[in-house]
Every structure is written in structure tokens, then in C-alpha cells.
Amino acid sequence: MIRLLCLALATSNYVLAAESRETFDRSTQLPQGWQNGITGQGRAKWEVISEQSAPSKPNVLRQSGEATFAWAAKMDAAIKDGFVEVKIKPVSGHEDQAGGIIWRAKDANNYYIVRANALEGNVVLYKTVEGKRSSLPVKGRMFGYGVDAKVPSGKWSTLRVEFSGKLFTVYFNGEKLFEVEDETFSDAGGVGVWTKADSVTLFDDFVFAGKQ
Incomplete structure (x- = not known):
């Protein structure tokens, strides 16, 4: 279900005019306007399914x-x-148990992505350029790989990214984790969700809003 909520939310010196929410409850197909694909090799299998633990049932x-x-x-x-904000539930995966958000997406090979990984116990922000993913340093640190965080497997968590110009701010379960600055992609683009390798991951309550 998508609903538009008229609001005027002042945050980080800009105003968000409308919020769109997708709860995946209208049908068993991907919502209207959504596409799916892969970066690299393999085969994705995206399905809308009934889930007893869904934050917004069914x-x-x-x-x-x-x-x-x-x-x-x-x-x-x-x-x-x-x-962009989404609830994620890593279910299984031997190589990875990850779920993330993409934004300013141009196509299958060019976008920003922030992901939470239950196996690694961290949250990391990357850019994917021409299909090649590279992590971006946390603001205030020259080196490092994201931020350690308790990412539970088999439980729901909330991942959120706010973006304005070159500044990106990442939140996990309501806590601000870190900021990143980057200017690789400055134009408007698509928003969505992401997984890696053999991750089996559930998503619900996908919410986004743009600058007025």
C-alpha cells in the first residue's frame, strides 16, 4: 500500500513535501513503478509473500x-x-546476511548503497560506479569500514539514510550512526532495496520523501 502524507517537515535545512510509504500489501507482485535486477552475476528472486512477523501485515x-x-x-x-527508510529482517545466508537501501540510482550499475550485515555486525555506506562497489569513509575518519552495530538475524530492524547534497546521514534503529560526504552522484535518481550474495532478507515499510 502506498499513501501520500501531506506534510512540511523541516530537517537538515530542507523541507520534505510528501512522504510515500510502500507496505507491499496490495498484491503479490512488485509495486507499480518498481524494477528489479542485479549488479554483477547471479540471479535475483524477489517475491511479495505473506509473513506472520511483518511489521505491517500481511x-x-x-x-x-x-x-x-x-x-x-x-x-x-x-x-x-x-x-529513505526501510525495515529489514536478515533470515539466512552463509556468505552474507545483508539488507540495504539504494538511492540516486541511475541504473543497475550506478548508485549509492548503505547496508546492514548481521554476519559482520556492521553498517557500511558504499558507492557503486559502473558495477564496481567501494566503501566510503565515515566523516571525521580517514580510514575504516563503516561502523560496528548489532544487526540481529531473524529480527526486524530499521535502516534509514538522509541525503542532502554531498552529505549522507545514516541511522539504525533510531540511532544516528555516522555521516559520509561524497559527490560522485549529484543528480536525482531511483530509490530501493538491496541484498548481497546468498542473503535471504525480508523488507517492509519502505518509506521515502524528496525535497520540495
């Missing part, structure tokens, strides 16, 4: 295929500055 979006990176996105969202 359905969730599940990715259970195996691919270098699998993504599903609303590519026509055309958001430059704003936020």
Missing part, C-alpha cells in the same frame, strides 16, 4: 536468489535530496 518483500548484488527499486522516484 505481506513483505523477500529476496532469496543468489547474486553479486540484487536490487529492487522505484526507478521513477527521481529524488535528489531527501530520505
Whole structure:
């Protein structure tokens, strides 16, 4: 279900005009305007399924295929500055148990991504350029690999990124974790969700808004 909430939310010196929420409850297909694909090799398997633990019942979006990176996105969202938030539940995976958010997506090979990984116990922000992913340093640190965080397997967590210009702010379960600055992608683009390798991950309550 998508609903538009008219609001005027002042945050980080910009105003968000409307919020869109997707709860994946209207049908068993990907929502209208959404696309899915992979970056790299493999095969994605995105399904809208019934899930007893869903934060907004009855359905969730599940990715259970195996691919270098699998993504599903609303590519026509055309958001430059704003936020994206989603609830994630890592279910299984021997190589990875990851779920993330993509934004300013141009196509299958060019986008920003922040992901939480239950096996590694961290949250990391990357850029993917021409299909090659590279981590971006946390603001105030020259080196390092994201931020350590308790990412539970088999439980729901909330991941959020706010983006304005070159500044990105990452939150996990309501706590601000870190900021990143980067100018690789400055134009508006699509927003969506992402997994890696053999991760089986559930998503629900996908919320986003752009600058007015």
C-alpha cells in the first residue's frame, strides 16, 4: 500500500513535501513503478509473500536468489535530496546476511548503497560506479569500514539514510550512526532495496520523501 502524507517537515535545512510509504500489501507482485535486477552475476528472486512477523501485515518483500548484488527499486522516484527508510529482517545466508537501501540510482550499475550485515555486525555506506562497489569513509575518519552495530538475524530492524547534497546521514534503529560526504552522484535518481550474495532478507515499510 502506498499513501501520500501531506506534510512540511523541516530537517537538515530542507523541507520534505510528501512522504510515500510502500507496505507491499496490495498484491503479490512488485509495486507499480518498481524494477528489479542485479549488479554483477547471479540471479535475483524477489517475491511479495505473506509473513506472520511483518511489521505491517500481511505481506513483505523477500529476496532469496543468489547474486553479486540484487536490487529492487522505484526507478521513477527521481529524488535528489531527501530520505529513505526501510525495515529489514536478515533470515539466512552463509556468505552474507545483508539488507540495504539504494538511492540516486541511475541504473543497475550506478548508485549509492548503505547496508546492514548481521554476519559482520556492521553498517557500511558504499558507492557503486559502473558495477564496481567501494566503501566510503565515515566523516571525521580517514580510514575504516563503516561502523560496528548489532544487526540481529531473524529480527526486524530499521535502516534509514538522509541525503542532502554531498552529505549522507545514516541511522539504525533510531540511532544516528555516522555521516559520509561524497559527490560522485549529484543528480536525482531511483530509490530501493538491496541484498548481497546468498542473503535471504525480508523488507517492509519502505518509506521515502524528496525535497520540495
